Amino acid sequence: MKDTDILSAYQSAKERYAALGVDTDLALEKLEKISLSLHCWQADDVTGFEAQGESLSGGIQVTGNYPGRARNVDELREDILKASSLIGGKHRLNLHEIYGEFGGKKVDRDEVLPEHFEGWMQWADEHGMYLDFNSTSFSHPKSGDMTLSHPNDDIRNFWIRHTKACRAIAEEMGKRQGDPCMMNLWIHDGSKEVPVNRLRYRKILEESLDDIFSIKYENMKDCIEAKLFGIGLENYTVGSYDFYLGYGAKKGKIVTLDTGHFHLTESIADKVSSLLLFTPEIMLHVSRPVRWDSDHVVTMTDDLLDLAREIVRSDALERVHIGLDYFDATINRIGAYVIGCRATQKAFLQALLEPQLLLNQYEDSGKYFQRLAVQEELKSMPWQAVWDMFCMKMNVPVGESYILEIEKYEQTVTSKRV
Ligand code: RNT
Ligand code: ZN
Numbered sequence: 001m002k003d004t005d006i007l008s009a010y011q012s013a014k015e016r017y018a019a020l021g022v023d024t025d026l027a028l029e030k031l032e033k034i035s036l037s038l039h040c041w042q043a044d045d046v047t048g049f050e051a052q053g054e055s056l057s058g059g060i061q062v063t064g065n066y067p068g069r070a071r072n073v074d075e076l077r078e079d080i081l082k083a084s085s086l087i088g089g090k091h092r093l094n095l096h097e098i099y100g101e102f103g104g105k106k107v108d109r110d111e112v113l114p115e116h117f118e119g120w121m122q123w124a125d126e127h128g129m130y131l132d133f134n135s136t137s138f139s140h141p142k143s144g145d146m147t148l149s150h151p152n153d154d155i156r157n158f159w160i161r162h163t164k165a166c167r168a169i170a171e172e173m174g175k176r177q178g179d180p181c182m183m184n185l186w187i188h189d190g191s192k193e194v195p196v197n198r199l200r201y202r203k204i205l206e207e208s209l210d211d212i213f214s215i216k217y218e219n220m221k222d223c224i225e226a227k228l229f230g231i232g233l234e235n236y237t238v239g240s241y242d243f244y245l246g247y248g249a250k251k252g253k254i255v256t257l258d259t260g261h262f263h264l265t266e267s268i269a270d271k272v273s274s275l276l277l278f279t280p281e282i283m284l285h286v287s288r289p290v291r292w293d294s295d296h297v298v299t300m301t302d303d304l305l306d307l308a309r310e311i312v313r314s315d316a317l318e319r320v321h322i323g324l325d326y327f328d329a330t331i332n333r334i335g336a337y338v339i340g341c342r343a344t345q346k347a348f349l350q351a352l353l354e355p356q357l358l359l360n361q362y363e364d365s366g367k368y369f370q371r372l373a374v375q376e377e378l379k380s381m382p383w384q385a386v387w388d389m390f391c392m393k394m395n396v397p398v399g400e401s402y403i404l405e406i407e408k409y410e411q412t413v414t415s416k417r418v
Contacts, residue, residue, distance in 0.1 A: 001398050036341055038080065038093050066331055067418070087345070094131075109140060114172040133180055172219075200360040241261070254330070257284055260293035262289075272307070311357075324337075349387055
């Protein structure tokens, strides 16, 4: 597309939106400020760099075997930079503990230190990227079915030490980058059949968390992520949504909403306003559940649009952190990042282009036909002309032209990884 065509399409879109009282220039400015936290694990199928490298466990699964997976830290960094170059704006990188640089040595999970992430911190600084972090309960000989809720002291204490070590790393990252590091805590603890004593494990988990969080930090923020079920752990999840919602509300922790971790007819968008009243902030793991938490690449679905609108309508962009979480190994992995990030941005752009004043006026005066009519018309408003303008301004490929870039990268880089 020619620049002049993009500009003239934008100009007429701008006028159409202005008629509804929407400032498209302002929407573009706001979109530019939305940072997504890119999950590092899409690049290598959640493998990580531990010397002992166990296979993926913890009730999560990657399907597919598309060639070109990142096999080491350099390849992973190269892929992240390639993906970022095709996504407008400044974004963050979300690391898991198993992505530390351990120098080929066995560093057990409870021995991990900030120095194992020194390379990442320097790299992120060079590229103007902020880091987020995650403890890793899965893919380890001590993972089993239970970690922080394990009744056995040795196993539980091992994972408590691990999680504490991770918080210290997140603190260091946050301090160095001058922006809080969001540290996500997700554990897979659960069981295949219903335990006779459901309460017991939840009590243990509460105690473990209290112990872990007893150390106060300034530069990191704790997020706790619930789940519906894991593969092989279908009947009981210790850290269910009720559990973490209760814990977060009572103890002022941030609840992570992974959009793939709920019953399929549940609305994640509808949770936002309640959480904002009772918990400090919200962390999102944007995913796309297909029949279960199957971690499909995020696309611009109605659910995602609804979620983005809800956040914008609640004026909560400052309080909601947007991370992505999926792992698809059936297609080009860099393409998977780019599709998911751009889809998320498109959803937020459309939310930012809503005529909030007008819609609220209609609502306040009981003009529900008018409210519905405008919402319906918005679906066919020229938001994509505004999106093209965003990409042009951000100097990233407009429209589908990023496909070619990814094909080139595949030919010259990822296809050579054999
Ligand atoms: C798993 C959770 C969790 C993981 C990552 C790898 O169901 O969604 O966030 O996907 O930590
Ligand atoms: Zn998640």
